[in-house]
Amino acid sequence: xxxxxxxxxxxxxxxxxxxxxxxxxxxxxxxxxxxxxxxxxxxxxxxxxxxxxxxxxxxxxxxxxxxxxxxxxxxxxxxxxxxxxxxxxxxxxxxxxxxxxxxxxxxxxxxxxxxxxxxxxxxxxxxxxxxxxxxxxxxxxxxxxxxxxxxxxxxxxxxxxxxxxxxxxxxxxxxxxxxxxxxxxxxxxxxxxxxxxxxxxxxxxxxxxxxxxxxxxxxxxxxxxxxxxxxxxxxxxxxxxxxxxxxxxxxxxxxxxxxxxxxxxxxxxxxxxxxxxxxxxxxxxxxxxxxxxxxxxxxxxxxxxxxxxxxxxxxxxxxxxxxxxxxxxxxxxxxxxxxxxxxxxxxxxxxxxxxxxxxxxxxxxxxxxxxxxxxxxx
Amino acid sequence: xxxxxxxxxxxxxxxxxxxxxxxxxxxxxxxxxxxxxxxxxxxxxxxxxxxxxxxxxxxxxxxxxxxxxxxxxxxxxxxxxxxxxxxxxxxxxxxxxxxxxxxxxxxxxxxxxxxxxxxxxxxxxxxxxxxxxxxxxxxxxxxxxxxxxxxxxxxxxxxxxxxxxxxxxxxxxxxxxxxxxxxxxxxxxxxxxxxxxxxxxxxxxxxxxxxxxxxxxxxxxxxxxxxxxxxxxxxxxxxxxxxxxxxxxxxxxxxxxxxxxxxxxxxxxxxxxxxx
Numbered sequence: 001x002x003x004x005x006x007x008x009x010x011x012x013x014x015x016x017x018x019x020x021x022x023x024x025x026x027x028x029x030x031x032x033x034x035x036x037x038x039x040x041x042x043x044x045x046x047x048x049x050x051x052x053x054x055x056x057x058x059x060x061x062x063x064x065x066x067x068x069x070x071x072x073x074x075x076x077x078x079x080x081x082x083x084x085x086x087x088x089x090x091x092x093x094x095x096x097x098x099x100x101x102x103x104x105x106x107x108x109x110x111x112x113x114x115x116x117x118x119x120x121x122x123x124x125x126x127x128x129x130x131x132x133x134x135x136x137x138x139x140x141x142x143x144x145x146x147x148x149x150x151x152x153x154x155x156x157x158x159x160x161x162x163x164x165x166x167x168x169x170x171x172x173x174x175x176x177x178x179x180x181x182x183x184x185x186x187x188x189x190x191x192x193x194x195x196x197x198x199x200x201x202x203x204x205x206x207x208x209x210x211x212x213x214x215x216x217x218x219x220x221x222x223x224x225x226x227x228x229x230x231x232x233x234x235x236x237x238x239x240x241x242x243x244x245x246x247x248x249x250x251x252x253x254x255x256x257x258x259x260x261x262x263x264x265x266x267x268x269x270x271x272x273x274x275x276x277x278x279x280x281x282x283x284x285x286x287x288x289x290x291x292x293x294x295x296x297x298x299x300x301x302x303x304x305x306x307x308x309x310x311x312x313x314x315x316x317x318x319x320x321x322x323x324x325x326x327x328x329x330x331x332x333x334x335x336x337x338x339x340x341x342x343x344x345x346x347x348x349x350x351x352x353x354x355x356x357x358x359x360x361x362x363x364x365x366x367x368x369x370x371x372x373x374x375x376x377x378x
Numbered sequence: 379x380x381x382x383x384x385x386x387x388x389x390x391x392x393x394x395x396x397x398x399x400x401x402x403x404x405x406x407x408x409x410x411x412x413x414x415x416x417x418x419x420x421x422x423x424x425x426x427x428x429x430x431x432x433x434x435x436x437x438x439x440x441x442x443x444x445x446x447x448x449x450x451x452x453x454x455x456x457x458x459x460x461x462x463x464x465x466x467x468x469x470x471x472x473x474x475x476x477x478x479x480x481x482x483x484x485x486x487x488x489x490x491x492x493x494x495x496x497x498x499x500x501x502x503x504x505x506x507x508x509x510x511x512x513x514x515x516x517x518x519x520x521x522x523x524x525x526x527x528x529x530x531x532x533x534x535x536x537x538x539x540x541x542x543x544x545x546x547x548x549x550x551x552x553x554x555x556x557x558x559x560x561x562x563x564x565x566x567x568x569x570x571x572x573x574x575x576x577x578x579x580x581x582x583x584x585x586x587x588x589x590x591x592x593x594x595x596x597x598x599x600x601x602x603x604x605x606x607x608x609x610x611x612x613x614x615x616x617x618x619x620x621x622x623x624x625x626x627x628x629x630x631x632x633x634x635x636x637x638x639x640x641x642x643x644x645x646x647x648x649x650x651x652x653x654x
Contacts (some may be wrong), residue, residue, distance in 0.1 A: 052461055
């Protein structure tokens with residue numbers, strides 16, 4: 001039965017995973033993500049699932065890919081250093097069109113950095129961390145409820161598009177405790193693994209009209225071959241330029257072809273806004289608050305926060321750049337989202353950054369001061 | 379026409395293989411297919427997982443569920459497959475560089491967990507795919523493209539290592555000893571728990587050529603002459619290129635990880651039923 005409970009962000013994420021049908025977790029301890037593993041080590045056996053503590057993060061994501069190929073929804077969770085180790089196999093999941101969910105609870109700083117502090121420095125890594133062109137979707141929850149909701153969403157997107165989906169909470173979102181409503185079974189959509197009844201001539205990786213391929217599960221009645229090598233529609237390796245090119249382009253086009261499904265943002269009072277406060281994750285909550293304060297003071301200020309970060313919601317942002325005079329991009333890194341906003345805005349409006357990398361959050365006062373400094377005639 | 383067991387277990391349309399003339403991997407693949415046929419393992423319920431390297435290309439030629447993963451990660455992927463679907467027979471096939479170097483950590487921990495997976499390490503003593511660099515299983519003083527004056531390091535005794543890590547079936551043979559290899563591999567496939575088989579194979583092109591054995595038959599003689607039959611209690615000092623063959627270790631008493639996990643699920647569910 002639907003109920004509302006006080007949960008930590010990481011616990012809400014774990015509950016969301018179970019709700020979405022996740023029955024396999026392979027992970028390695030790392031702050032600030034470890035509560036997800038701890039919670040699922042108790043929770044998964046109760047629902048017939050598997051929790052396994054792997055020897056490192058490389059093995060964690062590899063085990064998750066294996067479980068998913070075998071038809072069981074699977075997830076791992078980590079933080080920056082572990083996410084770096086996972087990059088090798090993240091694009092194995094992409095290339096083999098294997099749905100997996102990776103939670104990267106962001107700590108502050110590069111290398112070991114600030115393990116117990118918060119940050120948003122992995123935005124670009126989530127998109128470009130693995131080598132070469134590969135599809136990936138990333139979501140940024142702003143609180144405990146979104147940790148639940150967006151985890152379910154992450155599994156659905158992974159199943160729908162057959163690719164790795166990254167959930168990118170900051171340490172603060174992982175550790176925040178808030179009321180979380182757990183919906184009834186059936187209340188939220190849950191997309192199950194789709195396996196066609198037959199494949200045209202053993203072409204397990206053939207794309208449909210939406211650019212999507214649904215290769216069979218291991219032990220599912222077919223004899224698929226999965227490989228990280230560039231492959232033809234039958235799954236077998238090829239270096240024929242035409243086939244290889246078609247394969248890599250097709251793999252990446254499936255995100256573009258389904259971009260409407262992958263656009264999700266929270267926006268407030270943006271239509272007539274001269275200044276838009278843009279941010280993601282929990283930093284967005286400070287921006288929302290500041291935008292409201294400034295509205296009350298009579299300034300035309302709006303607020304924009306992508307829930308799905310990759311693909312970046314460029315269509316909407318491009319529209320807004322035709323009416324707004326300035327964007328203030330507030331984030332806990334040195335300008336990763338600002339770079340993306342600058343690219344999309346393309347000189348039509350001024351883009352100002354508010355960046356912080358000391359492991360603490362952006363306070364309302366800091367956002368307020370920065371917003372007040374953006375000239376009204378910008 | 380191929381023999382019946384080859385028709386059953388090989389994707390014959392994908393033959394011939396990419397392997398060099400004289401390579402031992404064709405023999406190794408035949409040993410594996412023969413063992414699968416003798417045990418009547420259903421290809422639909424069989425998953426063979428590999429990493430990167432010459433031997434890892436074997437999975438492309440096997441007609442079952444096959445996964446060609448990243449370098450060294452075969453056992454980590456196989457762990458997920460086996461735990462998710464315990465009813466499937468899971469085999470991990472890897473080369474010596476794959477298993478002993480880049481994937482060494484995964485091998486240690488898969489053995490320690492005593493997962494019910496059969497691991498076949500195809501040891502050609504060299505990195506063949508990248509054209510002949512030193513591997514962790516290259517014997518001392520052997521010449522390679524990255525040890526032109528002879529290997530300074532000593533080879534990894536992988537069977538001893540997995541014994542320490544917790545494997546419950548360990549055996550070694552070579553492509554020269556193909557009858558023995560087939561018998562050992564069948565024992566490994568029947569074994570419930572982590573079964574490890576090291577199969578030495580010849581690489582005349584990238585190992586033999588630099589070590590005065592460019593003829594495949596020279597390499598087979600090298601495998602024959604360096605093999606020492608393992609007799610428990612009569613262990614002796616071996617030169618670095620020598621190796622024991624036969625069944626090296628077996629423990630049928632240790633419960634495999636998958637079974638422990640099944641028992642855990644039952645336990646927590648019965649506790650919850652009592653509690654509510």
